[in-house]
Amino acid sequence: MKSESEYATVPDDDTRRSLLRHMLVARGVDEEARQLQKQGSLDLWLSCQGQEAAQVGSALAVGPAATVFPSYREHAVALLRGVTPAELVAQWAGRTFCGWDPRRLRFFPYTLVLAAQTLHGVGYSIGQRLQRREDFVVVYIGDGATSEGDMSEAMNLAAVESASVLFVCQNNGWAISKPAREQMRTSLAERARGFGIGSVRIPGQDPEAVFSTCARAAARVRAExxxxxxxxxxxxIHGHSTSDAQELYRSRDDIAEARATDPVTAYAARLSGLGLVDTGWFDAVEAEVRELRERLMKEYA
Ligand SMILES: Cc1ncc(C[n+]2csc(CCOP(=O)(O)OP(=O)(O)O)c2C)c(N)n1
Ligand SMILES: [Mg+2]
Known part of the structure; x- marks a missing residue:
């Protein structure tokens, strides 16, 4: 078995620019969807703002061969996998159950039944291996959904069957209005170890740290x-959904801190400070985002 350091992966400069570009695209599309919901064009929207570094860092790290089983807030992952903005919001406008082709993109439909995707993902991976096909699967889950029995079953089954599954939990501290500290006495990472699953717990503001950790974890899942x-x-950053007034249960300081630690602005400033991106680069990405937003608005408004 290889040592931990042999799995080390650091993003090169092109990857760093790619991380930032995907984060800016996700932020712009998410904001446009929020606006479309406000004006009544979408029925509901669950913003991923504040979670872009975790989503883009992990999605870029696992590579296109992975089959992804998302929850319902993984918009940055969806866009990175090739879902178009119009396909992404179609479900939230009540037009379809799933706006994209899950097979082609290896990105399964959003799952609103909490934690159901964990068993779907583990079962899919086991089935793929039995047929000698690519069995590497990534399952996304929120902190609150880990309270569901399905998550415990999925972790146990994955451990017992040695399934090639990388579980990625975005712990945003809330299950709608229920704080994570009222849902668990240990971290999810500790709980996973109890099932025999190796795990780590990391901060999610720095996309490079997320990328390195997830690339290493993915390499280990595949090799071992x-x-x-x-x-x-x-x-x-925002409420659970556009129907949720988080000011009612969340302190002003907590909301202010989420805004102050915005991973998108922090990473943009960092790459700019390092000279890896310049005004011309920002202008080009901004134009790309504007075009995506305008096209989305025209199709849905
Ligand atoms: C089985 C089930 N029970 C309850 C709900 C209602 N519900 C929708 S989202 C949510 C909170 C989930 O929180 P978390 O997993 O932390 O994800 P987040 O929304 O924070 O990304 C709840 C209770 C549901 N969709 N499915
Ligand atoms: Mg949560």
Whole structure:
């Protein structure tokens, strides 16, 4: 078995620019969807703002061959996998159950039944291996959904069957209005170890740290043919959904801190300070985002 350091992966400069570009695209599309919901064009929207570093870092790290089983807030992952903005919001406008082709993109439909995707993902991976096909699966889950029995079953089954599954938990501290500290006495990373799954718990503001951790975890899942779990601590900037007034249950300081630690602005400033991106680069990405937003608005408004 290889040592931990042999799995080390650091993003090169092109990857760093790619991380930032995907984060900016996700932020722009998410904001446009929020606006479309406000004006009544979408029925509901669950913003991923504040969670972009965790989503983009992990999605870029696992690579296109992975089959992804998302929850319902993984918009940055969806866009990175090739879902178009119009396909992404179609479900939230009540037009379809799933706006994209899950097989082609290896990105399964959003799952609103909490934690159901964990068993779907583990079962899919086991089935793929039996047919000698690519069995590497990534399952996304929120902190609150880990309270569901399905998550315990999925972790146990994955461990017992040595399934090639990487569980990625975005712990944003809330299950709607229920704080994570009232849902668990230990971290999810500790809980995973109790099932025999190797795990780590990391902060989710720095996309490079997320990328490195997830790339290493993915390489180990593939090489050792055993599940792993990465718990990423993130800060949700907006309410649970557009129907949720988080000011009613969340302190002003907590919301202000989530805004102050915004991973998108922090990473943009960092790469700019390092000279890896310049005004021309920002202008080009901004134009790309504007075009995506305008096209989305025209199709849905
Ligand atoms: C089985 C089930 N029970 C309850 C709900 C209602 N519900 C929707 S989202 C949610 C909170 C989930 O929190 P978390 O897993 O932390 O994800 P987040 O929304 O924070 O990304 C709840 C209780 C549901 N969708 N499915
Ligand atoms: Mg949560």
């Amino acid at each position: 043919r055993a599940p792993r779990l990465v718990e990423i601590r993130v800060a949700r």
